[in-house]
Amino acid sequence: MHIVCPQCMSVNRVAEERLKHHPKCGKCHGSLLTSSPVELNEANFSTFTGRNELPVVVDFWAEWCGPCKAMAPVFAELTSELSTRVRFAKVDTEAFPALAQRFGIRSIPSLLLFKAGQEVDRIAGAMNAATLRAWLLQH
Ligand SMILES: [Zn+2]
Numbered sequence: 459m460h461i462v463c464p465q466c467m468s469v470n471r472v473a474e475e476r477l478k479h480h481p482k483c484g485k486c487h488g489s490l491l492t493s494s495p496v497e498l499n500e501a502n503f504s505t506f507t508g509r510n511e512l513p514v515v516v517d518f519w520a521e522w523c524g525p526c527k528a529m530a531p532v533f534a535e536l537t538s539e540l541s542t543r544v545r546f547a548k549v550d551t552e553a554f555p556a557l558a559q560r561f562g563i564r565s566i567p568s569l570l571l572f573k574a575g576q577e578v579d580r581i582a583g584a585m586n587a588a589t590l591r592a593w594l595l596q597h
Contacts, residue, residue, distance in 0.1 A: 459471070459472060459473075459474055459477075459511035459512070460472075460509055460510065460511045461477075461481065461490050461491070461510060461511070461512070462505055462506050462509050462510045462545075463483035463485065463486060463488060463490055464488070464489075464490070464492050464496040464506075465483065465486050465488040466483060466485050466486040466488070467502050467505050467506065468483060468484070468485040468486070469505075469509045470483055470484055470485075470490055472490065477491065477542040478542050491541040491542060491545075492537075492541070493534075493537060493538040493541060494534060494537060494538075495517065495533060495534065495537050495546040495547055495548045496545070496546070496547040496548075497547070497548060497549075497550070498516065498547045498548065498549050498554075498557075499549075499553070499554055499557075500554055500556060500557060503549070503557060504575065506545070506547060507547070507572040507575055508572075508574065508575030509575075510545050511574075512542075512543065512544060512545050513543075513544050513545070513571055513572065513573050513578075513594075513597060514544070514545040514546075514547055514571070514572045514573075515544055515545070515546055515547070515569055515570070515571050515572075515594060516547045516548065516549055516569065516570045516571075516572065517529075517533055517546075517547070517548040517549070517567055517568075517569055518548075518549050518551050518557075518558055518561070518563045518566050518567065518568045518569075518570065519548055519549070519550065519551065519566055519567050520550065520551045520552045520566055521550070521552060522552075523566050523567065525566075525567060525583065525584035526566055526567045526584070528584050529567055529584040529585065532584075532585070532586060532587045532590060533546065533548070533590070535587055536587060536590055536591060536594070539591075540591070540594065540595075543594075543595075544594050551563060551566060561577070564582075565582050565583070566582075567582070567583065567584060568580060568581070568582045569581050569582075569590075569593075571594070571597055573597070578597060579593075579597060581593055
């Protein structure tokens with residue numbers, strides 16, 4: 459399957475059964491599956507959400523948002539736990555308002571789930587790990 463490198467954004471081809479063996483990027487040799495969310499911007503958003511063959515969940519957040527900060531550890535925990543099943547990314551809506559606008563983000567945190575570049579679901583508001591895990595794995 460195709461996996462986008464979180465460092466250099468190269469599209470790597472990785473056998474599905476290799477995902478759990480810490481695959482590395484063929485170009486930059488960094489880890490393909492990181493244990494922290496990938497920071498997206500206007501330049502890499504389409505590649506990361508569109509070319510990964512795992513679902514990609516994107517957390518739209520902002521520095522001033524209390525519930526976003528409260529949820530960050532939950533998001534980080536699941537990034538590590540589900541690294542071979544879901545790719546985790548985030549968008550700073552203050553730094554990249556055009557991305558927030560493109561997806562009609564009205565409240566944060568908002569989590570959008572993408573498959574092959576298409577938004578398939580979204581959920582808003584802070585939540586605990588059990589709720590977020592259940593939402594991610596039902597897709
Ligand atoms: Zn790379």
